[in-house]
Amino acid sequence: MKKILTPVSIIVVSASLLVASACTKKEAAPESAPATTAPAAPASAAAPASKEALDASKATASLELATDGDAIAYDKKEFTIKAGEIVKLTFKNNSTSSAMQHNVVITLPGKESEVDQAGITSGAENGWIPKDHPSIIAHTKLVDPGQTDTIVFRAPAAGKYAFLCTYPGHSASMRGMIIVK
Numbered sequence: 002m003k004k005i006l007t008p009v010s011i012i013v014v015s016a017s018l019l020v021a022s023a024c025t026k027k028e029a030a031p032e033s034a035p036a037t038t039a040p041a042a043p044a045s046a047a048a049p050a051s052k053e054a055l056d057a058s059k060a061t062a063s064l065e066l067a068t069d070g071d072a073i074a075y076d077k078k079e080f081t082i083k084a085g086e087i088v089k090l091t092f093k094n095n096s097t098s099s100a101m102q103h104n105v106v107i108t109l110p111g112k113e114s115e116v117d118q119a120g121i122t123s124g125a126e127n128g129w130i131p132k133d134h135p136s137i138i139a140h141t142k143l144v145d146p147g148q149t150d151t152i153v154f155r156a157p158a159a160g161k162y163a164f165l166c167t168y169p170g171h172s173a174s175m176r177g178m179i180i181v182k
C-alpha cells in the first residue's frame with residue numbers, strides 16, 4: 002500500500018506548489034497591489050518587455066535622447082509611440098565632465114518615485130538601477146560621458162510612462178514622459 006500512496010502524495014505536493022506560485026504571480030500585478038507586496042516575484046506580467054528578446058531591426062519607432070551637454074538634463078521631454086510596437090531608444094551622454102554619468106529608466110505610471118528611490122538604494126555597483134524591479138519597463142545602462150547606449154523594448158499599453166535618470170540627485174531635473182497611444 003505504501004508504494005502506491007507515495008507517488009500520489011508527491012503529485013499532491015507538486016500540485017499545491019503550482020497553485021502557490023500561481024497565486025504569487027497574481028499578487029505581483031502592478032495595479033492591484035499598492036507597492037509593498039511586489040518584490041518577491043521576479044518578472045511578472047508587469048514588465049515583460051525588459052525580458053523579451055527583440056530585434057532592433059524590426060523596431061518601428063526610433064527614439065533619440067541625449068543629455069543637454071553638461072547640464073543635468075535631457076535634451077527632450079516627451080516622446081509619443083504606439084502600444085505594442087517595438088521601440089529602439091538610443092541615449093547619448095553628451096557630458097564632458099567625468100563625474101557626469103547618466104541613465105534612462107522607463108517606469109510604470111505613478112511608480113517613478115518608487116523606482117528612483119530603489120535605484121539610489123541599489124548603489125553605484127548596479128548603475129543605480131534596481132535589478133528586476135517590477136515597475137521598470139526598460140532601462141539603459143549607466144552611461145559614461147561621451148558614450149551611447151541603445152535599448153530595444155516593446156511599447157506597453159496606452160498610457161503615460163515617465164522616464165528618468167536614477168543617478169542620485171538627478172531625477173528632479175532629468176525626467177520626461179513617453180506617451181503611448
Ligand code: CU
Pocket residue numbers: 073102103104166167168171175
Ligand atoms: Cu543623470
